Structures are given as structure tokens and as C-alpha cells.
Amino acid sequence: MKYLCLVYYDEQKMAELSQAEWDALNRECMDCVGGLQASGHFLEGAPLLSTDTATTLRVRDSKAVVTDGPFAETKEQLAGFYMLEARDMNEAIRLAEKIPPARYGCVEIRPVRDLMADGNLR
Numbered sequence: 001m002k003y004l005c006l007v008y009y010d011e012q013k014m015a016e017l018s019q020a021e022w023d024a025l026n027r028e029c030m031d032c033v034g035g036l037q038a039s040g041h042f043l044e045g046a047p048l049l050s051t052d053t054a055t056t057l058r059v060r061d062s063k064a065v066v067t068d069g070p071f072a073e074t075k076e077q078l079a080g081f082y083m084l085e086a087r088d089m090n091e092a093i094r095l096a097e098k099i100p101p102a103r104y105g106c107v108e109i110r111p112v113r114d115l116m117a118d119g120n121l122r
Contacts, residue, residue: 002043002112003084003092008076009105011050028100036084041095047080076105083112 017025029047036042051070058065070077079101086092089109096107113121 001086001088003086003089003096004110004112005082005084005092005096005099006108006110007079007081007099007101007105008108009079009101010075011077011079014079014104025100032098032100033082035098036082036095041084041086043083043085045080045082048078051077079105 014022033042033045054068054070056067056069058067082096082099084092084095086095089111092109092111096102096109099107101107
């Protein structure tokens with residue numbers, strides 16, 4: 001089963017890291033991905049640029065409404081994602097424990113559902 005691991009952290013706290021600390025964290029993330037790839041669990045993933053680069057789109061009454069910034073004002077911001085293949089939620093949790101930015105914020109783990117023409121889960 002596929003699991004989406006959404007990585008969140010406080011961008012202001014991350015901005016306090018030195019360049020050396022930031023580079024070390026990024027190398028650690030790359031090593032984590034390498035290990036997950038080698039074990040066959042990593043399907044896709046990517047880091048995101050900061051929230052000041054975000055644009056949010058909403059469609060209301062058939063009209064697009066575009067605003068600058070992320071979808072919500074929160075302390076922790078979505079920083080990236082890992083798409084993993086795991087037997088069950090327990091294995092997904094064990095794999096997500098290896099995601100380095102979890103030390104700075106959290107990782108939300110959600111099962112991915114298949115989109116079907118009929119009979120979708122809610």
C-alpha cells in the first residue's frame with residue numbers, strides 16, 4: 001500500500017540553522033532517500049520551497065480565486081513529501097521515523113487511496 005508522508009516544520013526555526021547545519025540536514029535527507037530507495041520503499045518525494053513562494057487556488061462559483069501564500073496560516077508549514085510503499089501503517093510509521101526533518105517538526109502519514117469512477121471511499 002502507498003503512504004504519503006507530509007513533512008512539516010516551523011520555517012522560522014529552520015531559518016535559524018547555520019548554512020553548515022542546513023547542508024548537513026539536506027545531506028541526511030538525501031541519505032535517507034537513498035536507503036529507502038535501496039529497500040524498495042521510496043516511490044517519490046520532493047522538498048518544497050518556502051511558503052513565501054506559495055500560491056493558493058480556490059474555485060468558487062466557477063471562478064478561480066488566486067492568493068499569495070500557503071492555504072492556511074499555521075506555525076508549521078508543509079516542507080516536502082515522501083511517497084512510500086509499505087505493508088501497513090506500522091511499517092509506514094517505522095519508515096517515516098527515518099525522515100530527518102521529523103526532529104524539527106512532524107511527519108503526517110496518510111494512506112493513499114485509488115481514485116475510481118464508482119465506489120470510492122470517503
